[in-house]
Amino acid sequence: MTASCGIAIMGGMKNAPLFFPLGSTIDDNGHLRIGGLDAVELAKEYGTPLYVFDENDIRERCREFKREFAGRYPATHIAFAGKACLNKAIAKVVASEGFGLDVVSGGELEIARSAGFPTNQIYFHGNNKSDAELEMALEYKVGRIVVDNFYELSRLDAMAARRGVKADIMFRIKPGIDPHTHAKITTGNIDSKFGFGLDDAADAVARAMKCGNLKLTGFHYHIGSQIFEIQPFLDALKTTLEFMARMKRELGFITEELDAGGGYAVQYLSGAQPPAIGEYAEAIVSLLRSECHRLGLALPKLSVEPGRATVARSAVALYTVGAIKDIPGVRCYACVDGGMADNIRPALYCSQYEPYLANRMADYADQTYTIAGRFCESGDILANDVKLPEVKPGDILVMPVSGAYSIPMSSNYNAFCRPAVVMVKDGQARIIKRRETVEDLLRTDLG
Numbered sequence: 001m002t003a004s005c006g007i008a009i010m011g012g013m014k015n016a017p018l019f020f021p022l023g024s025t026i027d028d029n030g031h032l033r034i035g036g037l038d039a040v041e042l043a044k045e046y047g048t049p050l051y052v053f054d055e056n057d058i059r060e061r062c063r064e065f066k067r068e069f070a071g072r073y074p075a076t077h078i079a080f081a082g083k084a085c086l087n088k089a090i091a092k093v094v095a096s097e098g099f100g101l102d103v104v105s106g107g108e109l110e111i112a113r114s115a116g117f118p119t120n121q122i123y124f125h126g127n128n129k130s131d132a133e134l135e136m137a138l139e140y141k142v143g144r145i146v147v148d149n150f151y152e153l154s155r156l157d158a159m160a161a162r163r164g165v166k167a168d169i170m171f172r173i174k175p176g177i178d179p180h181t182h183a184k185i186t187t188g189n190i191d192s193k194f195g196f197g198l199d200d201a202a203d204a205v206a207r208a209m210k211c212g213n214l215k216l217t218g219f220h221y222h223i224g225s226q227i228f229e230i231q232p233f234l235d236a237l238k239t240t241l242e243f244m245a246r247m248k249r250e251l252g253f254i255t256e257e258l259d260a261g262g263g264y265a266v267q268y269l270s271g272a273q274p275p276a277i278g279e280y281a282e283a284i285v286s287l288l289r290s291e292c293h294r295l296g297l298a299l300p301k302l303s304v305e306p307g308r309a310t311v312a313r314s315a316v317a318l319y320t321v322g323a324i325k326d327i328p329g330v331r332c333y334a335c336v337d338g339g340m341a342d343n344i345r346p347a348l349y350c351s352q353y354e355p356y357l358a359n360r361m362a363d364y365a366d367q368t369y370t371i372a373g374r375f376c377e378s379g380d381i382l383a384n385d386v387k388l389p390e391v392k393p394g395d396i397l398v399m400p401v402s403g404a405y406s407i408p409m410s411s412n413y414n415a416f417c418r419p420a421v422v423m424v425k426d427g428q429a430r431i432i433k434r435r436e437t438v439e440d441l442l443r444t445d446l447g
């Protein structure tokens with residue numbers, strides 16, 4: 001028998017395809033099981049659209065990063081980039097795995113704090129932090145404030161002086177590398193709103209060395225997201241190490257820490273497999289060691305900030321199929337009860353997904369459908385021309401690899417309510433974010 005999209009179910013094994021959460025299976029009824037639970041029953045119990053995270057999968061991703069990076073280079077700080085999907089439950093899971101956290105707003109910082117995340121393990125990023133956010137970062141004594149520009153540097157210096165504290169900072173720099181990913185998620189190029197160009201960064205280092213209330217520990221770059229090639233990571237690292245050598249030579253500045261950001265790609269489609277985390281780690285750590293030796297630099301502390309690679313595969317999105325619209329000779333739309341308001345990625349980046357039917361995982365996928373959402377835009381398409389078994393109203397469509405950048409980028413477009421989020425683990429499920437209600441929407445509408 002063949003599962004949707006042609007993945008064979010081995011005799012008796014019935015593992016779900018690779019990009020479902022670890023340990024997901026297909027039961028005798030052809031239903032998807034995640035964390036030991038029937039996905040179709042979860043859809044019934046909690047309603048759809050529904051996002052289901054598997055805690056064990058998140059934990060295994062964290063352990064893989066620790067094994068592959070800290071195993072090779074013990075002075076590694078691994079931080080979850082919260083923008084990928086931050087809520088109290090996920091914050092607690094990654095904290096308990098010994099991860100740090102990267103936040104980009106006062107909101108993310110408050111979520112982390114309310115989950116009891118140790119603030120000295122939090123790095124505060126952002127290209128236009130408000131005064132209130134900088135004050136908050138100082139008040140909560142976050143581990144590092146990653147300073148993006150001169151305007152922020154001077155305000156932060158004054159704030160730290162007023163408080164009589166010495167804050168640990170890093171500078172975000174632009175190594176000017178093209179990571180060959182989607183233009184909208186490319187960030188380390190010269191024409192980027194993020195960070196200092198290298199000559200500006202050199203001026204900023206000279207200034208920071210005179211700031212009595214700021215301690216510059218080193219440099220951060222993040223060149224983009226969903227990067228399949230290893231070479232751009234190496235090019236960015238080499239450029240930064242050469243910049244560190246220049247700062248030592250010209251200013252006597254010794255870099256203690258290098259934050260290499262995130263960007264590791266995950267697999268969304270059967271045919272597009274990125275390098276394993278171990279391959280990224282091996283290449284980065286080897287180059288770090290050899291270039292530091294060549295340039296006469298002491299080995300710095302290394303930070304990495306995986307967002308997508310920590311949580312993307314840990315979750316699926318479940319939708320109920322409604323209308324089916326066959327336009328003869330053109331295409332057949334299967335419409336679901338969610339869409340661009342809970343997952344903007346296909347509309348924004350032309351991101352591709354491989355959906356399945358959670359209630360008929362083992363049926364032969366011999367029909368072609370375009371999965372349309374229910375929002376008032378023709379561009380509200382979740383997946384184009386995908387192979388599925390014959391789809392009927394009431395089927396439960398499942399989108400794997402939905403743990404990163406869907407829920408955090410969701411909206412209330414057309415006054416729809418954001419979906420519920422459930423965490424499963426070893427046969428137990430609990431709501432970690434309740435479904436929004438119209439009352440929630442009306443509460444902020446003051447008339």
Ligand SMILES: Cc1ncc(COP(=O)(O)O)c(C=O)c1O
Pocket residue numbers: 081083084102125222224225226261262263264305306307308309
């Ligand atoms: C500073 C920083 N670190 C880490 C990340 C996480 O990226 P990714 O989810 O691709 O690992 C981002 C987002 O692109 C970022 O801006």
Ligand SMILES: N[C@@H](CCCC[NH3+])C(=O)O
Pocket residue numbers: 083185225226345349404405409
């Ligand atoms: N939101 C993007 C990733 C951006 C990463 C943050 N700079 C995505 O869904 O792929």
